[in-house]
Amino acid sequence: MVAQVRRFNRVVTQQVGALNDRFLARDRPLGESRLLWEIGADGRDVRSLRTALDLDSGYVSRLLRSLESAGLVATEPSGADRRVRLARLTDAGRAERRLLDERSDELAALLLATLPERQRERLVAAMAEVERLLTAATVxxxxxxxxxxxxxxxxxxxxxxxxxxxxxxxxxxxxxxxxxxxxxxxxxxxxxxxxxxxxxxxxxxxxxxxxxxxxxxxxxxxxxxxxxxxxxxxxxxxxxxxxxxxxxxxxxxxxxxxxxxxxxxxxxxxxxxxxxxxxxxxxxxxxxxxxxx
Amino acid sequence: MVAQVRRFNRVVTQQVGALNDRFLARDRPLGESRLLWEIGADGRDVRSLRTALDLDSGYVSRLLRSLESAGLVATEPSGADRRVRLARLTDAGRAERRLLDERSDELAALLLATLPERQRERLVAAMAEVERLLTAATVxxxxxxxxxxxxxxxxxxxxxxxxxxxxxxxxxxxxxxxxxxxxxxxxxxxxxxxxxxxxxxxxxxxxxxxxxxxxxxxxxxxxxxxxxxxxxxxxxxxxxxxxxxxxxxxxxxxxxxxxxxxxxxxxxxxxxxxxxxxxxxxxxxxxxxxxxx
DNA sequence: TCCATTCTCTGACCGTAGTCAGATGATCCT
DNA sequence: AGGATCATCTGACTACGGTCAGAGAATGGA
Missing domain, CATH: 3.40.630.30 (Gcn5-related N-acetyltransferase (GNAT))
Known part of the structure; x- marks a missing residue:
């Protein structure tokens, strides 16, 4: 049982993990892409970003500065508590995020592409099961x-x-x-x-x-x-x-x-x-x- | 279907990928651990290591030097072709590799630990299926x-x-x-x-x-x-x-x-x-x- | 009101991963 | 024998991810 889990880990981290990162990081550092993604379409305060990604406050600040100077993100003080700042995507940032989204779709499609229909269905079903149970295991x-x-x-x-x-x-x-x-x-x-x-x-x-x-x-x-x-x-x-x-x-x-x-x-x-x-x-x-x- | 694959990617890379790396890198740089692992119990020539891990030759060389000075690896010219060098684990290196092995087992067990028996069996079965089909997809x-x-x-x-x-x-x-x-x-x-x-x-x-x-x-x-x-x-x-x-x-x-x-x-x-x-x-x-x- | 706390930001710093351009020695081909 | 090729190594360099120690502004509690 443990051996099967290890085999799974090896195959999946190689196949999926590596590909995933390469797709997400298109010329931009991975950290920035992740942050861009996490900010989301509606914006988000810096504090929650920090806890969600579990990053150093200085580091997040620097990443935001970099995204800001690339014209993808704008920050403003939050209305309620003027210590916290709110990060929002600019139009360019939203476009970039959409692009990441499309690339994720492409990646997913790529994984399925070579398989014939029947195997594809079985793979997706098995993935759903793994995802569900792995989620259950972290509760x-x-x-x-x-x-x-x-x-x-x-x-x-x-x-x-x-x-x-x-x-x-x-x-x-x-x-x-x-x-x-x-x-x-x-x-x-x-x-x-x-x-x-x-x-x-x-x-x-x-x-x-x-x-x-x-x-x-x-x-x-x-x-x-x-x-x-x-x-x-x-x-x-x-x-x-x-x-x-x-x-x-x-x-x-x-x-x-x-x-x-x-x-x-x-x-x-x-x-x-x-x-x-x-x-x-x-x-x-x-x-x-x-x-x- | 694509959405399910993406959900799988997200959950699995987070859960498994990150954990995997943290377990492999115990105080040592990740690259070194991976190399140590790939050398294997019987030793391996540097050239095949380079292609297997897809790394720069200079980089591999440096990693080997570092492992060597830590007393985990010894290199010698290969018998057949004296341009290529053979990397072997020392006793300490073998012990270290065994430790990595155990930690991988622990990690796998950890993933299963919180689940009740029945769900555990289903998870392992689904993992086997995903692994099999993902492998098939890369043929x-x-x-x-x-x-x-x-x-x-x-x-x-x-x-x-x-x-x-x-x-x-x-x-x-x-x-x-x-x-x-x-x-x-x-x-x-x-x-x-x-x-x-x-x-x-x-x-x-x-x-x-x-x-x-x-x-x-x-x-x-x-x-x-x-x-x-x-x-x-x-x-x-x-x-x-x-x-x-x-x-x-x-x-x-x-x-x-x-x-x-x-x-x-x-x-x-x-x-x-x-x-x-x-x-x-x-x-x-x-x-x-x-x-x- | 004052003091402690919270949030963000900046500057300084570090290790890791990885690339590139030779240099050197061994081997292969003709 | 001589040139091309190959495997390895060294040195120089870069980007990235991340940590730490404050500084400064805003806020909350006594």
Whole structure:
């Protein structure tokens, strides 16, 4: 297995990696091309560029100066905070970026060009699978405080999604509460999944001593579905619950959340009679946990 | 399709490419590590290193000097041609290379680590497919003169394989002859498939004006089977035959060559009565060609 | 209000990768 | 034997990517 991965790395970095860079750097230094690309059509503040590309502030500054003197980029102070500067593409810069775009398309087409139709389809399908799973492999799941920026983003997105999907909307005030304190150890646990630093999912647990633990706030961003993040969050939370002596995990859910219900069922949850009076719930599930040694 | 390829390129070059380099370069410049790796356990002459890595001769020389002064490599004049020098790893160099090897394994394991077993298997399978098809996509098929070094290598390998696989061996003198002149335009055509410059397959055609053309010398190196090279050679040769007015392509083959027979059948060839007296043949096939406009 | 912090920029600096033009010695060809 | 060619090496040079230490302006908090 490891040998196959290494073979893959070798072939792909040679074939794709090298070509990619050569295509991107057309007479201009690679760093500048990358920056040009990252600025994007709508402009972007220098600070976010720095963190996105993980570069030294002095270095970014110099690259911007160079792009500026080439007439591709213009910078201006940002309106809100006049310390940060905003980089925008000029018309020439936009044209250059479009060109990079076309070259990337050409490169992609070139990779496919020599293959007959059937193999081409198989290659693209396999690429999609590799990309999906490699992305999944870089998702990090870690405990977070409910007041963290990432955690709050997730919890807001969670409420917004319920509101959008429930028939008649979702009003948190009518629902059974789960305050920040309930999701913080030792009372509970909040896990946040991040991809390249951006929050893409969460899930929480409320512990009740020797009583079953409650599962709360399961949410995965639309852009990150299909990567098995929900399943990972669920497994981690169950492990945590078991470690803290919970004999089972239970949860309530709304009929509109069909994927979530499918996930619970496939993870071994069985439907049980209502164990609380949550007004938004249609189904109640429970899964016994193995007792800890 | 192109968009998927681009997404793949982005994700993979980031994830795999960058990591790969960081792992290989452990405090030492990347170029040196790569060279150390390429020298291999048995040593290698400087010339082949230069062509394999596609580097300037002066640059390679300097890298070798640096590795030498670090005590990792020793060079000596080659026995045969005293202009070329041979680079060998010292014990320390061998240890260092082993370390790189281990780190590559670690890297590969790291990529898989966060995934659950099932996704891991799917990732590795998809990687194998991408690697295989990407390799297939870089195979070049081009006409060659039968006296070229690459062509001669293929023709020798072809005869050697027949000799190994035919019951009772294969003696070219007893078989119907096909001289170099027969495979050279306008009498015929020889195609050679190369992968990174190394010959990995061939196929030839003898034209007979308005009579069916004859297929000859189909061979694919064992290391390159399963990449669709045989099928590509066959298709190219058929195209060529049709362009030169051949109404059909026909061929004779030995019962031992089961994959070849399967290929012919699946490409639309039908078995016909013997049309010549080739002593090594058990089967004769023919495929009609569409008339050219 | 003052002090600490944040953001950007400049100048100085470094190592790596890579190119180019010979010089030297070995080999091949005639 | 002599000239052309080849493999290697050295020296000089360049661009690129990147780091570090401030300086200066803007902002936020006590």
């Amino acid at each position: 990090r799941v870690a405990p977070a405080d409910p007041d963290d920026a990432a955690a709050r983003h997730c919890l807001r997105a969670y409420a917004a999604e319920l509101n959008a999907r429930f028939e008649g909307g979702f009003d948190p005030a009518r629902s059974i509460r789960a305050d920040a304190a309930d999701l913080r150890p030792p009372a509970g646990l909040l896990l946040v999944a991040t991809l390249h630093g951006a929050p893409v999912g969460c899930g929480a647990l409320k512990l009740h001593g020797a009583e079953p633990a409650e599962l709360k706030r399961m949410w995965v961003d639309e852009s990150a579905r299909g990567l098995g993040i929900g399943r990972r969050l669920l497994a981690e939370l169950e492990r945590h619950a078991a470690e803290h002596g919970a004999p089972a995990v239970r949860l309530e859910t709304n009929a509109a959340l069909t994927e979530a219900i499918a996930l619970y069922r496939s993870a071994g949850y069985a439907e049980v009679p209502a164990f609380n009076a949550e007004p938004y719930a249609h189904h109640w599930f429970e899964k016994p946990l193995p007792p800890q040694a | 070049r098929v081009a006409p060659a003169d039968p006296d070229d070094a690459a062509a001669r290598h293929c023709l020798r390998a072809y005869a050697a394989e027949l000799n190994a696989r035919f019951e009772g061996g294969f003696d070219p003198a007893r078989s119907i002859r096909a001289d170099a002149a027969d495979l050279r335009p306008p009498a015929g055509l020889l195609l050679v498939a190369t992968l990174h410059g190394a010959p990995v397959g061939c196929g030839a055609l003898k034209l007979h004006g308005a009579e069916p053309a004859e297929l000859k010398r189909m061979w694919v190196d064992e290391s390159a089977r399963g990449l669709g090279i045989g099928r590509r050679l066959l298709a190219e040769l058929e195209r060529h035959a049709a362009e030169h007015g051949a109404p059909a392509v026909r061929l004779e083959t030995n019962a031992a060559l089961t994959e070849a027979i399967a290929l012919y059948r699946s490409a639309g060839y039908a078995e016909v009565p013997a049309f010549n007296a080739e002593p090594y043949a058990h089967h004769w096939f023919e495929k009609p060609l569409p008339p050219q406009a």
